[in-house]
Amino acid sequence: MFGRLLSRLTHAAAVCAVVAVAVFALLQSAPGDPFALALEGADVPAAVRAEWRARYGLDQPPAAQFVRWAGALARGDFGYSTSRRQPVAAVVSEAFPRTLVLVGTALVLGFAAGVWIALVQTRHHRRWPDRAFSMVTLAGVALPEFLLALLAMTWLGARWGLFPVAGVGSLGDAAAWPLWLRAVDFLWHLALPASVLSLAVASRVARHQRAALLSVMREDYVRTARAKGLGEWQVIRRHALPNAIGPVIALLGLALPSLVGGAVLIERVFGWPGMGLTLFEALLARDYPLVLAAVLLATVFAVVARTLTEFIADVVAPRRPQAT
C-alpha cells in the first residue's frame, strides 16, 4: 500500500517537474520578456533597461534563469502580473479557492449522482428507466461542458432569469449583509456552473459505473446473494457495487485533466472569477506570467487531484490475489 502511494507521489512530482520545465520554456520563447510591456516603447534609456534586466537575472543563460525561476516558484513567488499590477501569487490566492469550490462541488455531486443513476439502471436493466438514463448520460457526454453551460445560461439564466448569469455574488456591499444571506447568494451563483459541471461528471461516471455493475452482475456470488433471498436492490448495493466501484474511481482520476479543462471554459461562460476566467483575461491582456502561472497551477491541481483519486481507489478496492 505504502509502496504504491510512494510510486504515485513520485510520478506526480515528476509530472509537475516536467510541466514546470515546459512552462518555463514557453515563457522563454514568448515574444518579449516580462519588462517588454513596461519598459519598451517608453522613453527608457537602454542603460536603465539593462539594469532592470540584470537585477532580475534576465541577462543570464536560460539554465541559470530556470534555477532562479524554480527557486522563486518554490517560495510561492510566481512573478508579477502586468495586467493586474500585483504579484501573480496574490491574484491566484483569490481565484484558486473559487475554482476549487466549483470543481470540488461538481466532483462530489456528480460522482454521487452518477453512481445512483448507474444503480437505478442496473436495477431496471433494459427497461425504461435504464433506457431513459442512457439517453441522458449519452447527451451529457456528447454535449461539451461549455455548450451545456451556454444553453443553461441562455435559458435558465438570461431568458427566464432564474439564476444570475455572472459572478460570485450580487450583493453590492457584501460586508453589510448578514452571513447567511451572503452564503445563500454565493450558492445561488454557484448553482448553474456547478450543476453543469456535475452533469458532465455524472454522465461519465454513470456510463462507466453501469458497465462495471452489469459485468459484476454476471458473477457467481451475485447468484449466491439472490439464492439467500436478498432483494434485488440489496444484491446490487451490498454485493455488486463494492466490487464494481473501484475501477470507476480510478477512471474518474483519469478524466480529471479534461474536467479541469471543462471547468476553465465554464468559468469563462459564467464569469466565475476563478483560475479559468483569470486565464482568459490574462490571455487578452497578453499577461504571460499570469497565463503560464494559471496553466501551471491548473495542471498541478489536476495532477494532485488525480493522485488523490488513485489513492482512494487503492483504499476502496485493494487488489486481491486472483483465483487460479
Next chain:
Amino acid sequence: MTPLLSVEALRVDVARGAGVRILEDVSFSLSSGEAVGVLGASGSGKTTLALAMLGLLPPTLVARGSVHFEGHEVLSASRGARRAVRGRRCSIVFQEPLTALNPRMRVVDQVAEVALAHGERDGRRARDAAVQMMERVGLANAAAQAARLPHELSGGERQRVLLAMALLLEPALLIADEPTSALDVTVQAQVLQVLRAQQRERGMSLLMVSHDLGVLAVLCSRVLVLHEGRLVEDAPTRQLLETPAHPFTRAIVAAVRRMERPA
C-alpha cells in the same frame, strides 16, 4: 402425502436462440426427508435444473411447465414470494466455492446475511448464529476464521462456509450443485459426511446434482439420470447400479465398475 417438491413437464429454452432447448419435459417428485441425486454429464442441463427449482434462472433462459414446492408454484410466483422461500425453506450450494462468495465481504457477514434477509434484525445475534453454524458444519476454529475474507480460506473451508449459509435457517430442501467436484478427494469425503449428517439429523430433503455416480451413491436413495436435457431414468440407487435401463446409464455404471475393479 403430497410430495415436498414436484416438477411437471419442465422445459427450459434459450430466450432468443430459436429452438435451443436445455431441458425437455422433465418430471419428478421428491418427498420430505428424501435424498435424490441427479446424474448427468456436463452440458446435460443439471445446473439449469437446480437453478429452476429456486426460480434463479438467468433472464436469457425461459422456463415453462410447473415446479411445485411446499404447495406453491415457483415459476409463476411473485418476486417477493420467491424471495421468501430462497435461503429459508429451500437453499442451494454451488459448485465453485471461491467464485460463489463475495470477495470483499467477511465470511461471517455473508452467512449472517441469510438471517438478516429473512426478518432477523439483530446483527450480532445473526453473526453469533452464523459462527455456530460454521462450527456445526466442521469449520475448524470458526470464531477466528469468521472475520476472514474468502480468499484467505482454503477450498474446503470455503465450501463449509457455503454450507453454513445454506443450512443456517434449517431449510426443508437443500439443493447441492456439484458441491464437491472442485475439492480434493479427502476434503470431498469430509464435506459429504457433513451433508449426510445434516440431512439425517434434521430430516431435511436433499437434491444433489453431480456427474459422479460414486458421490451420489453415498448420499442418495434414488437417482435421476439426465441425458441431453431429458430425464432418461428414475430409479432407486441400488437398482440403478445393478440393472441400469438406459444405454447412457449402462455406460456410466460400466465405467464405474471398471474403475473399482481394475483389470
Next chain:
Amino acid sequence: MAASTWHRLRHDGAARGAAFVLGAVAAAALLAPWLSPFDPTAQPDPVALRLLSPSWAHLFGTDPFSRDVLSRVLHGARVSLGVAAGAMLLSVTLGAALGALAAVVGGWVDAAIGGLVDVLIAMPRLLVVIALVATFGTLSPWWLVALIGGSGWLTTARIVRAEFRDHLQREYVLAARALGATRWRIVWRHLLPAVAPQVAVAAALAFAAVIPLEAALSFVGLGIQPPLPSWGNILLDGTDYLTTAWWLVLAPVAAVSGTVGAALVLADRLRAAIADEEREA
C-alpha cells in the same frame, strides 16, 4: 476475425444510425457551397437584417452582422470537420506508430514512450493547447490541426501497445516467426489488421474529443479566426446576444453535440462488437 467484427457492426441498428448521422454531417460539409442559401461571410445589411429570428428565408436566423446562420453553420462544418478529421488522422497515425514501436522494439524505447504518455496524460489537453497558442500567437488552421492532433495520440498509443503485446504472445505470431518472417513484416501483415477494430474505436473517440476542442478554442478566440466560420466562433458571435438571439447558440450546439454523440455511439457499438467477437472466439 476483424472482418466479422465489421459484419456485426453493419447489422447493429444504433451503429447504423450513428454512421448515418456522421455521413449526413460530412455530406453537408462537402456540399456546403451548393446547400447554403447565402454567402456565409456576406453582410448584406448590418442594420436592417441583423439578428433576425428564424424564418423561411433564414431557417436559423441571422447573426449580429446580418449573416445567414444556416449558411455559416454549413460552411462552419467544412472548417470544424476538416480540422477535426485532420487532427484525428494525425493523432491516430502518431499513436499507432508510437504504440507499435513501443511494443515491438521494447526496452528503453518502450520505457521512454511509456514515460512520455504517463506525463502527458496527466495534463489538461485544452490548457496545453491554450498555452501553446498564447505563446505563439494566432494560428492558421493547419497549425491548429498539428497542435490538436499532436496532443491527442496518447490513448491510441496505449491501446495499440497493449493489443500488440497481447498478440505478440500468441501462437500465430510465433508460428510466422518460426517460418522466417521478419518482425516488421509480421507487424504489417498480421498485427495491424488484427488490431484494426481497436484502432477504429480509438479513432472514433479521438474524433469525439477533437470536435469540442476546436469549438472551445474558437469559442475563446484562439482557434479559427473570423470571418472564416467554424462551429466554435459562430457560438462566440452569439454569446453577447443570449437574451435576444437564442438561435445563434442552438444551431452550432446541435451540430457539435450531434456529431460528437454519433462518434461516441459508434465507438461504443464497435467496442461491444469486439467484445462479442472475443467472447465467442
